[in-house]
Amino acid sequence: MSMFGQVHVKNGQYKIKGDFHELTPNMPIRNSDDGWKLMGVTNPRDMTYIHSYGGESIFFESLSKGKLMATRCDNKKCESKGSIYQPFRIFCPDCLSKMTVIDMTDIAKKTAKIHTFMVCERSGAFNILKRPIKFINIEFDGVCTILMSYLAVGEPEIGMRVVPIFQKLDPTYTILDMAWVPEKTKSNHLPKGFSF
Amino acid sequence: MIKFSDKQLAIPKLMRPVYLVTAGQSKFDRAFPDKRTEELCIDALTQAAEMINVTPAELKSYIHTCYYGHFADHFGDQLLGEAVIHDRLGLDPLGNCGVKTGGATGGTTLWEGVKAVASGYSNCVLSMGWERMDEVPTDEGNFLISCAADKDWESPLGHIYTGYYAVMAQKYWKVFGKEEDSFRRTLAEIAVKHHGYARMNPYAQSPMKITIEDVLNSPVVAYPLRALDCCLMSVGAACAIICDEATAIKLTKNSPHKPLRIWVTAGSHTLRPADRRDMAIPLLPNETADQYKDLGKKFPGGERYPGFTGFLAARMAAYYAYNQVGIKDPTADLDVIELHDAFTISDVQTYEDIGIRPYGYGRDYVESGDCYHMNPKTGKPGKLPSNLSGGLIGCMHSVGATGIMQVFEIACHIWNRWAEIHGDDKLWKKFDRKKPADWTDLQVKGAKRALAISHAGVGSHVTATILMDPDKLIKKDA
Ligand SMILES: [Zn+2]
Numbered sequence: 001m002s003m004f005g006q007v008h009v010k011n012g013q014y015k016i017k018g019d020f021h022e023l024t025p026n027m028p029i030r031n032s033d034d035g036w037k038l039m040g041v042t043n044p045r046d047m048t049y050i051h052s053y054g055g056e057s058i059f060f061e062s063l064s065k066g067k068l069m070a071t072r073c074d075n076k077k078c079e080s081k082g083s084i085y086q087p088f089r090i091f092c093p094d095c096l097s098k099m100t101v102i103d104m105t106d107i108a109k110k111t112a113k114i115h116t117f118m119v120c121e122r123s124g125a126f127n128i129l130k131r132p133i134k135f136i137n138i139e140f141d142g143v144c145t146i147l148m149s150y151l152a153v154g155e156p157e158i159g160m161r162v163v164p165i166f167q168k169l170d171p172t173y174t175i176l177d178m179a180w181v182p183e184k185t186k187s188n189h190l191p192k193g194f195s196f
Numbered sequence: 197m198i199k200f201s202d203k204q205l206a207i208p209k210l211m212r213p214v215y216l217v218t219a220g221q222s223k224f225d226r227a228f229p230d231k232r233t234e235e236l237c238i239d240a241l242t243q244a245a246e247m248i249n250v251t252p253a254e255l256k257s258y259i260h261t262c263y264y265g266h267f268a269d270h271f272g273d274q275l276l277g278e279a280v281i282h283d284r285l286g287l288d289p290l291g292n293c294g295v296k297t298g299g300a301t302g303g304t305t306l307w308e309g310v311k312a313v314a315s316g317y318s319n320c321v322l323s324m325g326w327e328r329m330d331e332v333p334t335d336e337g338n339f340l341i342s343c344a345a346d347k348d349w350e351s352p353l354g355h356i357y358t359g360y361y362a363v364m365a366q367k368y369w370k371v372f373g374k375e376e377d378s379f380r381r382t383l384a385e386i387a388v389k390h391h392g393y394a395r396m397n398p399y400a401q402s403p404m405k406i407t408i409e410d411v412l413n414s415p416v417v418a419y420p421l422r423a424l425d426c427c428l429m430s431v432g433a434a435c436a437i438i439c440d441e442a443t444a445i446k447l448t449k450n451s452p453h454k455p456l457r458i459w460v461t462a463g464s465h466t467l468r469p470a471d472r473r474d475m476a477i478p479l480l481p482n483e484t485a486d487q488y489k490d491l492g493k494k495f496p497g498g499e500r501y502p503g504f505t506g507f508l509a510a511r512m513a514a515y516y517a518y519n520q521v522g523i524k525d526p527t528a529d530l531d532v533i534e535l536h537d538a539f540t541i542s543d544v545q546t547y548e549d550i551g552i553r554p555y556g557y558g559r560d561y562v563e564s565g566d567c568y569h570m571n572p573k574t575g576k577p578g579k580l581p582s583n584l585s586g587g588l589i590g591c592m593h594s595v596g597a598t599g600i601m602q603v604f605e606i607a608c609h610i611w612n613r614w615a616e617i618h619g620d621d622k623l624w625k626k627f628d629r630k631k632p633a634d635w636t637d638l639q640v641k642g643a644k645r646a647l648a649i650s651h652a653g654v655g656s657h658v659t660a661t662i663l664m665d666p667d668k669l670i671k672k673d674a
Contacts, residue, residue, distance in 0.1 A: 031229075039229050039230065040229065043273060060348075080198075080473060083473060087349050087468060093472055094198075115367070115470075115504065116363045116364070116367035116504050117363060118359055118362040118366050118418050118419070120358065120359040120362060120417070121416055121417060121418065122338070122356055122358065122359075122417055122418070123338070123354040123356045123359075124335060124337075124338030124339035124341070124342050124355030124357075125336045125338065125355065126339050126355050127354050127355045127356065129354055133353070133354040133356070135353065135354070135359050135360075135362070135363050137469070137470070144473045145468075145472065145473075146469070146470040146471075146504075148349065148468065148469075149353070150354075158366075158370055158497070174348070174352050175350075175352050176352050176353070
């Protein structure tokens, strides 16, 4: 019986259950221009990887609870002490000390603005976002870096005020659990599973 | 503001002069159903030997170490593909090393080769690059490329690298391009130019005689970028032989060309754009801090550096390179360049990063006609012709080979062999390509100094390779 690969951690070790690969037979590639001579072979492969979020786990867990976490360098000796980083970084890029995790959901709700954006008609294989994808890069007051995400409702514009929404219902526990909508978007306009 | 220490900004110095002796490349195409990668690599190495009138076996007898640029193991579905190629080239038991820095892999492979010779470790190095991008359909290929973005923070967003690039394009388009139709047409002109030059290049994958309107009417990929604004996905190989002076002289005894001095520098920037604090613009020798004081006033939104409008990695590679070899003004001191035109707009961004024009004014390099072989405005030779190979838009982007192809091309100009190689009827026939009736000699007359920029999206790694006729150095002790 086939079953998606599942993993949990016990005693500091991965415990795995189910199928981590699917078997599909090779097929020959032949030349229709030249007597169907053999040119090569297909190599199907479908695998499930086991990936640790490590020190960023709290960021991805928090998205599913409607919270946007960031980090701040509180090392008194650091030249950039007090700098807030979003995307979340575990260590300060200047002094390499472990940073403090902070909840910046409010800052995001009050100050998030589109720094730049892109409406993308194409996607690669395994994409699950609806096309066209409206990529946005978001700046926040008091945050020294810029976050990439996507706009779920409306048309993006540079400088547009946006607010975060979170997939609290059936979260994927990936970066896709966070999206953005223009300020004042009504909650009944949000995509399925998402709320403010 | 981030500040860099003088140790970090120190100008590189080679321990001894290093020479590019010869180079070669395979045909480039979207797919080679009839060839294994090693066949393409052997084509490239065989040409490198023929260029200096030695046999492949003789050339191999000089090689001491090998650097192999092959970016994407998952594309070719062969981990340690370097070991396979090294074996098929019959170069065991020499030491070899795989190099991967995304789109800049080719340039970085040269960087490693130059350092190995400069340090005295080797007198002769093979730097070889290739990419096998036809083992998966384009959709899956786009997925595999997107794996080069941050896998937790970016790749799941559409699995499309073009999108991660295009947000930078959009910012540049709005801030410096001011969303002007005239600027959009300038971008299209770059695509027309590069597909057009590709028509004269038998190696090139996408020769096209097109108009600005054709570009503007091609399908939107990510607004304002359209299909014809984008680089190719390719298969092919290229190589270079890098030597110390004594070996260079020996190897070119019967060669129609002399060895060229070569320098390679490198810069980097965050994988996620704007992922560090901002900074002052690092200045090139032809710039002053004063000229950027009111950049944000002239171009509102352009005050954050490096932000989304420029590639810090390219600026740093140019900073190290120009200061190392004594270039004061790239337009005046260089004769021909090859830039990494992944997209028409990133080509313009690069003009500014490497100081061909100041930040904000990159478009003028195209609009003035300086970037052409023959300036269409004046009917005279362009001041600094760029991408006469057709670049990534017209010739190829076989990732690990790209930076080396660029160097092969600029070397052909300094060797005054461009027409001999690119006009060769036998080569056109061998590649099963039709030489156009209006084939034009694109040799840059009297070229003595050249530059190639190899770049990884979204500006994570960039190298600058400079070639000079050893009799035309700017700085004697460089
Ligand atoms: Zn710190």
